[in-house]
Amino acid sequence: MQLQSVDAWPFLSTDVxxxxxxxxxxxxxxxxxxxxxxxxxxxxxxxLWGKHRIVLHAFAGRxxxxxxxxxxxxxxxxxxxxxxIHAVSMDIIYDATLxxxxxxSTQEFWFWGIDKRWVVGFLGGPPCESWSIAxxxxxxDHAERVGPRVIRNVQELWGx
Amino acid sequence: xxxxxxxxxxxxxxxxxxxxxxxxxxxxxxxxxxxLALGGGFAVxxxxxxxxxxxxxxxWRLQITILLTHFPGVEVLRISQGHFGARTPKPTNLLSLNxxxxxxxxxxxxxxxxxxxxxAIGRQQxxxxxxxxxxxxxxxxxxxxxSCFFHHIVKVPVAAxxxxxxxxxxxxxxxxxxxxxxxxxxxxxx
Numbered sequence: 134m135q136l137q138s139v140d141a142w143p144f145l146s147t148d149v150x151x152x153x154x155x156x157x158x159x160x161x162x163x164x165x166x167x168x169x170x171x172x173x174x175x176x177x178x179x180x181l182w183g184k185h186r187i188v189l190h191a192f193a194g195r196x197x198x199x200x201x202x203x204x205x206x207x208x209x210x211x212x213x214x215x216x217x218i219h220a221v222s223m224d225i226i227y228d229a230t231l232x233x234x235x236x237x238s239t240q241e242f243w244f245w246g247i248d249k250r251w252v253v254g255f256l257g258g259p260p261c262e263s264w265s266i267a268x269x270x271x272x273x274d275h276a277e278r279v280g281p282r283v284i285r286n287v288q289e290l291w292g293x
Numbered sequence: 294x295x296x297x298x299x300x301x302x303x304x305x306x307x308x309x310x311x312x313x314x315x316x317x318x319x320x321x322x323x324x325x326x327x328x329l330a331l332g333g334g335f336a337v338x339x340x341x342x343x344x345x346x347x348x349x350x351x352x353w354r355l356q357i358t359i360l361l362t363h364f365p366g367v368e369v370l371r372i373s374q375g376h377f378g379a380r381t382p383k384p385t386n387l388l389s390l391n392x393x394x395x396x397x398x399x400x401x402x403x404x405x406x407x408x409x410x411x412x413a414i415g416r417q418q419x420x421x422x423x424x425x426x427x428x429x430x431x432x433x434x435x436x437x438x439x440s441c442f443f444h445h446i447v448k449v450p451v452a453a454x455x456x457x458x459x460x461x462x463x464x465x466x467x468x469x470x471x472x473x474x475x476x477x478x479x480x481x482x483x
Contacts, residue, residue, distance in 0.1 A: 159316065162356075162357060163355065163356040163357060164356075166356035166357045166359070166360040167356040167359075167360075169360055171360065171363045171364060174365065175365035175366060176365065178331070178332060178333035179333070180332070180333040180449045180452075181452040181454075181455055182449050182451065182452055182455065183451060183452065183455035183456070183457065183458055184451045185457075185458040185459070185462060186446055186458075187458065187461075187462070187465075188335075188442060188446070189325065191321075191322060191325070192318070194428065194429055195429075195473070195474040195475075195476060196470045196471070196472060196473050196474060197429070197473050197474065198432075198473060199431075199432030199435060199436075200429075200430070200432075200435050201430070201435045201438055201439050202439075202470075203432075203435065203439075204432075204435055204436045204438075204439035204440065205439040205442065205443055208439060208440065208443040209443065212443075212447055214447055215451065216446070216447050216451065218442075218443065218446055218447075219462060219469060220469075221465055221468045221469060222468050222469075222470045223468055224468075227467055227468050227470055228467040228468055231464075231465055231467065231468060232467075232468060234317070234318050234321045234322075235314055235317045235318060235321075240321050240324070242464075243321075243325060244324065244325070244328060245461075246461055246465075247325060247328045247329055247332065247334065248328060248332070249456060249458075249461070250332055250455070251456075251458040251461050251462075252325075252329075252334070253329070253332075253334045253335065253446060253449075254329070254334055254335040254336060254442055254446060255322070255325045255326055255329055255334070255335075255336040255337070255338075255390075256336070256337045256339075256438060256442070257322050257325075257337075257338060257339070258338070258339035258340055258428075258430075259315070259318040259319045259321075259322045259338075259340065259352075260314075260315060260318055261315075261340055261341050262311065262315070263311045263312055263315040264315065264340070264341065264350055264351060264352060265341065266341070266344045266346065266349050281308075282308070283350075284304060284308050284311065284312055285312070285350035286348055286349065286350050287347065287348050287349060287350060287351075287354060288348075289350075290350050290351075290352075290354060290355050291312070291316055291355075292304075292309075292312030292313075292315075292316065293304060293312075
């Protein structure tokens with residue numbers, strides 16, 4: 134009987150808990166990912182979605198005619214299914230906090246939206262400057278490298 | 294391991310910041326897609342195509358990305374943004390999640406048979422990077438993405454008992470942008 138009391142289980146009465154980091158560093162994540170063997174057969178995932186559905190357009194840049202949202206809104210205006218798709222332009226030019234994907238609080242906000250099934254789509258090209266093969270490239274009329282240095286290679290994909 | 298930093302003995306602070314930020318933003322994107330995969334969501338991750346050079350870095354060579362490509366409903370398509378109107382060929386990989394019609398949409402919306410011959414390396418006369426304008430997807434590519442997302446999202450019927458998204462939408466009001474802008478921002482440091 135005593136074990137049926139909430140007081141017997143401290144974690145039941147704790148409002149906040151600390152998340153546990155399972156990985157020490159990026160190399161640890163990479164090692165773990167390389168060991169997983171995932172069954173490739175599709176499995177059914179229930180899609181319990183409401184009428185408001187959000188597509189997170191990460192690193193969206195400026196709004197302009199002919200952008201992703203421009204066409205999505207046009208397609209939606211002809212849709213009579215009672216479903217509303219909201220394209221969110223996630224970018225620091227629109228909101229210094231919610232648009233900044235490097236902030237932990239911002240990341241958790243969007244993860245919350247995804248886990249609650251409000252955010253149902255993601256479109257994004259994370260910045261590629263540090264990955265670019267243009268780094269270290271020689272220009273045709275220059276004998277020496279004039280661009281930025283290479284800062285990642287295949288042995289050190291997460292950075293030299 | 295002996296590291297080759299090019300001209301110097303170590304990376305500079307700016308370069309270290311670029312790496313840290315680039316890693317952060319990439320991991321955020323991948324984490325979003327992993328979470329969407331668990332809930333039946335849709336996604337497109339866009340990044341430069343895997344280079345031919347065996348020693349070059351690419352996100353497509355990361356184990357965390359390779360694992361994602363083995364998920365059901367995930368495929369990787371290689372395109373050239375030049376076929377959609379970009380000023381340079383811009384070879385690009387697209388990782389798509391639960392968007393089986395994307396390849397057909399892309400074929401349907403391609404606007405140029407021949408790729409442009411220009412390259413974008415170095416700086417322009419105004420000092421901005423030559424790749425600045427190329428970071429925006431050409432309209433034909435946006436149309437293909439929008440059309441594919443739209444048709445898949447509206448196919449899923451509205452479930453009877455779901456938690457309202459109103460409060461969440463209110464919180465991200467500042468990012469529901471309707472007005473257009475002429476200003477292309479600076480290249481991000483990632």
